[in-house]
Amino acid sequence: MATDQTRTAILTAAERLYAERGFSEVTLRDIVAEANVNLAAVNYHFGSKDELIAELFVTRSIALNRERLRELRAAEEAGGGRADISDILRALVGPILRGCLGPENQRSPVAQFMIRASIESVPPIRRIKTKEIDHLRKFAGAMRRALPDSAEVDLFWGLHFALAMAHHTIRESERLTKLSDGQCDLDDVEDVIARVVRGAVLGLTARDQAAKSKVKVAAREAR
Amino acid sequence: MATDQTRTAILTAAERLYAERGFSEVTLRDIVAEANVNLAAVNYHFGSKDELIAELFVTRSIALNRERLRELRAAEEAGGGRADISDILRALVGPILRGCLGPENQRSPVAQFMIRASIESVPPIRRIKTKEIDHLRKFAGAMRRALPDSAEVDLFWGLHFALAMAHHTIRESERLTKLSDGQCDLDDVEDVIARVVRGAVLGLTARDQAAKSKVKVAAREAR
DNA sequence: AATAGTTTCATACAATTGTTTGAAACGCAA
DNA sequence: TTGCGTTTCAAACAATTGTATGAAACTATT
Numbered sequence: 001m002a003t004d005q006t007r008t009a010i011l012t013a014a015e016r017l018y019a020e021r022g023f024s025e026v027t028l029r030d031i032v033a034e035a036n037v038n039l040a041a042v043n044y045h046f047g048s049k050d051e052l053i054a055e056l057f058v059t060r061s062i063a064l065n066r067e068r069l070r071e072l073r074a075a076e077e078a079g080g081g082r083a084d085i086s087d088i089l090r091a092l093v094g095p096i097l098r099g100c101l102g103p104e105n106q107r108s109p110v111a112q113f114m115i116r117a118s119i120e121s122v123p124p125i126r127r128i129k130t131k132e133i134d135h136l137r138k139f140a141g142a143m144r145r146a147l148p149d150s151a152e153v154d155l156f157w158g159l160h161f162a163l164a165m166a167h168h169t170i171r172e173s174e175r176l177t178k179l180s181d182g183q184c185d186l187d188d189v190e191d192v193i194a195r196v197v198r199g200a201v202l203g204l205t206a207r208d209q210a211a212k213s214k215v216k217v218a219a220r221e222a223r
Numbered sequence: 224m225a226t227d228q229t230r231t232a233i234l235t236a237a238e239r240l241y242a243e244r245g246f247s248e249v250t251l252r253d254i255v256a257e258a259n260v261n262l263a264a265v266n267y268h269f270g271s272k273d274e275l276i277a278e279l280f281v282t283r284s285i286a287l288n289r290e291r292l293r294e295l296r297a298a299e300e301a302g303g304g305r306a307d308i309s310d311i312l313r314a315l316v317g318p319i320l321r322g323c324l325g326p327e328n329q330r331s332p333v334a335q336f337m338i339r340a341s342i343e344s345v346p347p348i349r350r351i352k353t354k355e356i357d358h359l360r361k362f363a364g365a366m367r368r369a370l371p372d373s374a375e376v377d378l379f380w381g382l383h384f385a386l387a388m389a390h391h392t393i394r395e396s397e398r399l400t401k402l403s404d405g406q407c408d409l410d411d412v413e414d415v416i417a418r419v420v421r422g423a424v425l426g427l428t429a430r431d432q433a434a435k436s437k438v439k440v441a442a443r444e445a446r
Numbered sequence: 447a448a449t450a451g452t453t454t455c456a457t458a459c460a461a462t463t464g465t466t467t468g469a470a471a472c473g474c475a476a
Numbered sequence: 477t478t479g480c481g482t483t484t485c486a487a488a489c490a491a492t493t494g495t496a497t498g499a500a501a502c503t504a505t506t
Contacts, residue, residue, distance in 0.1 A: 022343070022344055023247075025344075119342050119343070119394075120245070120247075120342075121248075132398075136402055137402065140402070153403060153406040156399065156402060156403035157418055159402075160399050160407070161418075161419075161422055163395075164392065164395075165387045165388065165391075167391060168384075168386065168391055171342075172383070172386075172387075175355075175356065176383050178356055179356050179359055179363070179382075183376040183379060184376055184379050195380055195384075195426075198426065199384055199423075199425070199426040202422075202425040202426055203418075203421065203422040203425055206429055
């Protein structure tokens with residue numbers, strides 16, 4: 001056995017390169033060069049390039065979802081079965097943000113790979129991705145319990161927007177840094193998480209203000 | 224001259240295919256088959272595949288930015304030099320959302336192409352994309368005038384989150400529909416725009432609640 | 447030491463990619 | 477019509493891709 005050095009070497013090399021350059025920009029030859037293994041090793045150990053990608057994605061996807069659910073359950077237990085909406089959303093976006101941002105994780109492409117996977121639409125991943133909806137439904141359920149008076153459609157939008165802010169922050173971190181001249185500190189991961197969660201929670205809870213805002217818009221459009 | 228049928232045939236075919244499948248999944252042969260022209264026509268008229276992509280991107284990018292600025296200026300004029308923050312963000316996300324969503328635009332890949340371009344990191348576009356930051360700075364400036372008491376870093380985050388929600392909604396429209404069992408109606412474009420703008424505005428203006436929220440978090444972490 | 451099973455390796459293969467070529471077809475002024 | 481510049485076309489090109497092959501090297505049980 002010997003924990004199969006070649007296999008893991010390929011996996012880590014592939015993940016790093018995919019995270020850095022994207023799927024379509026990385027060839028098998030790039031991977032084996034990075035892993036210092038023979039070209040045929042990929043097909044020998046994984047069968048095909050697609051199966052390598054799929055294995056990477058499934059592994060990371062399971063780990064991410066497990067961490068998310070762990071934090072969600074912890075929050076619900078702490079709240080006696082009904083978690084605070086902030087904690088629910090923190091469980092949703094925290095793990096992926098912690099995995100992608102921060103000075104220490106800049107070099108560790110573990111979660112950066114997941115973002116790539118969620119962005120680029122490559123066949124082997126597209127085939128698997130349907131299951132993520134079931135995973136998100138669990139969070140929608142927790143949100144429903146946390147905000148029983150909210151309309152369900154608003155909960156879905158809130159969940160969607162939370163993921164939007166998290167993913168977009170990871171994808172466009174470089175641009176945001178440039179745009180803000182470094183004022184937006186993407187290395188302060190917990191601050192980023194707090195901003196994302198706060199933004200999503202505000203949209204979900206500030207209902208009275210929404211009414212005010214609507215009146216204002218209506219007034220503006222009336223004149 | 225004759226308006227160069229071949230050129231435009233290639234452009235529209237390429238844009239449609241790129242919007243549908245993504246850059247890496249479309250070959251020159253796919254494009255020329257769709258456009259009913261000879262393979263060599265692409266290199267004859269555009270020089271290379273990269274230059275074709277670049278021309279597409281630049282053209283669309285200019286049109287989108289022009290529309291955004293037009294709406295921004297209209298809002299600022301209506302407000303006597305100081306536009307409402309909602310209107311500023313509406314000018315930012317409205318054009319791209321209108322171009323991508325809605326039942327009539329589902330088939331028109333004009334703006335869908337732009338999303339692909341902003342997602343997939345293809346070299347010819349990456350080279351151009353830096354200019355977009357200058358464009359966004361104009362919106363940051365307008366936001367500063369609208370909310371002079373806000374910290375600049377918060378404005379950048381608000382701008383960033385507004386784009387996040389807009390882009391993510393376009394990218395993941397299918398998933399959101401599935402997740403919500405069709406409750407989130409992505410054909411109602413103006414409702415989507417209103418939700419995105421409202422979410423971003425809340426994050427920018429609900430300052431008092433932020434303080435409350437922080438206290439709450441601190442309390443939770445203290446125990 | 448001998449053998450059977452596993453893993454590695456250099457190399458070749460077939461397919462696909464963007465690009466080039468040179469001749470044919472076309473458009474149109476002289 | 478003639479001639480010239482532009483555009484089209486079929487074919488070929490060189491490079492790159494994922495994959496397959498069969499021999500060699502290795503590992504470990506007997």
